[in-house]
Amino acid sequence: MTQNEQLHMFVDGQHRRAAESREVRDPATGEVIGLAPVGTRSDLDAAVAAARRAQPGWAQQSDEARAQACRQLADIIGVHSGELARLLTREQGKPLKGIGSEFELGGCAAWLNATADLSLPVEVIQDDDTARVEKHHVPLGVIGSITPWNWPLLIAIWHIAPSIRAGNTVVIKPSPYTTLSTLRMVELLAAALPEGVLNVVADGEGVAEGLTTHKDVDKIIFTGSTETGKKIMAAAAPTLKKLTLEMGGNDAGIVLPDVDPKAVAEGIFWGAFINNGQTCAALKRLYVHDDVYDEICAELSHLAQTMPMGPGLDESNVLGPVQNEMQFQKVTRLASSSPTEGGRVITGGAPREGEGFFFPITLIADAREGMACVDEEQFGPLLPIIRFTEVDDAIRQANSLDVDLAASVWSKDIDAARAIAERLVAGTVYINKHGEVAPHIPFGGARYSSMGVEFGIEGLKSCTNIKVYNIAK
Incomplete structure (x- = not known):
């Protein structure tokens, strides 16, 4: 992107323009590198509605189709990694090389591919003369993702990959400090998925609160501070949302x-x-x-x-x-x-x-x-x-x-x-x-650092509900 170019939110398979924008500056130089949209509650409501409409059809896709979608998204990141890495460096500040932006984009692709290889087969709990009892892992519905500014693209993938792999749809709200790189990555990925499966809404007044309180959002995945995690937990309580909160540690x-x-x-x-x-x-x-x-x-x-x-x-x-x-x-x-x-x-x-x-x-x-x-x-x-x-x-x-x-x-x-x-x-x-x-090792903390775990089979299961079929014979 060029200086003062503006990226847009992406909702229901289309760009969604904002009425207001704000400058984004390079933390290394102070130079303006672009304009970020300012999201609103109406933008969020449109994104959640799109995700809700798309979710049943996405859940009906075969397990292999959703796995292949994750692999396709990994390929898209590979094709666009140069562009995304440079934008990430300008916005976040980390070096392009070494353990920096290119490393982060490589991790995004690796996590998508690893998540594609995971599966949750039906478990037969009982099968005798009286009954057959099966345990299935079924999608939760719409998942809201709130991401931080330190590893913004990789952590977005940590939220997105297991969510869509399990049959959910996603609305992501990036950190206001790293909006541009997240908007661009999600735009590229969402365009390869059915409309409404993946949506991104920029931060603005009422957006974060709306995501955590929205009645049509079934789970929040959050990475950030413990104090913000506590606020999310309180906000989510009236709608009894499921939560995965990764809140750092000393x-x-x-x-x-x-x-x-x-x-x-x-x-x-x-x-x-x-x-x-x-x-x-x-x-x-x-x-x-x-x-x-x-x-x-x-x-x-x-x-x-x-x-x-x-x-x-x-x-x-x-x-x-x-x-x-x-x-x-x-x-x-x-x-x-x-x-x-x-x-x-x-x-x-x-x-x-x-x-x-x-x-x-x-x-x-x-x-x-x-x-x-x-x-x-x-x-x-x-x-x-x-x-x-x-x-x-x-x-x-x-x-x-x-x-x-x-x-x-x-x-x-x-x-x-x-x-x-x-x-x-x-x-x-x-x-x-x-x-x-x-990606294959469960990751979470103790006490105030986390609620729930991410990665591996455990992370994939956290994006599902257990549904039991108990069939009399």
Whole structure:
């Protein structure tokens, strides 16, 4: 797209124009890259009505037809990945190369193909002289999707793929920070599906609230903050919607004294700073045993200082800006308060001068519980490093917060690491890595980090109801 070009919402197989638009700026440069529509409640109502009309026919498609549709969508993303990746980089800020926009588009195609290969066959519970009892997984109906700005296209696919694979139709509302790339991707995908199966409505007054309260929306899938998830849950209660809420986490990693600091440093670094730390399951609190504390800090500091940061279209950069001003200000606040609370900044610590929301990788040594940068999920390029001498105390601190999406343990002794993993509260515990997700592995958290799971058979089942046929003989 060209500067000041406007993309439109896509409803019932057609573009839907908005009466108002707003500027979208590149977080690396501040340059206007396009105009995003401002959605309304009437746009949402039209999208839900279209999805409701289309759903029975889509549900009647054969299982293989819906699987093939997912494969076709993967192919479409492959054909348009160059265009989408550049738009994503301009809008979201992440680098084009490396673990950036091209990587994200590759993940979109991979998730669609993997979801196509899943199936939910009929399960025969009983078949004897008295009765045959079968368990079927049937579509829910219309699914509302609310996506975030950190991995906007990949997470949209995480919502869309199992929904349509199971026979549902979808209305998606993208983050206002990453509207353009989502509009364009959904437009491309929806045009290949029957009218009304996939619809996208841009954010605007009453849109998010309308989606969560609409009587004809049967489920909400949401990825975002815990506070917003609570509001969605309350809004959905009167219509008893099903929910899948993935709300991030302040994820802890524990480093035992037997590690080789040089060997584990890169894994820890990228566990924390993939997507510039703007990842729900990123490592956000690092507990390091006193025996290797100084060496771990030194190795991480060296890596931080050698990672090029700048505009994502410059292929020499591996880290981009913080995506938006609100998040930029939060990281700035947490970094600036750390020294006054007893932390020691060993690299970074203040915003970079010049244009864009650039904040250097910031490592806070001598951090401790009670500090803002430890207790708050920073969701950016900042990592507090906490020293410990007793493993039991590290486990206690790791479990002390209530947003537990993932955790990790780092050790040469797998049995010792596994014993610690069994005591950690988290949806996923990694050993000698952190943050990896895959389409065949269930993903969800504990306590306030999640409601329900995504991915794999479990994620596909979450987009269905169980229907039992009990047939007398």
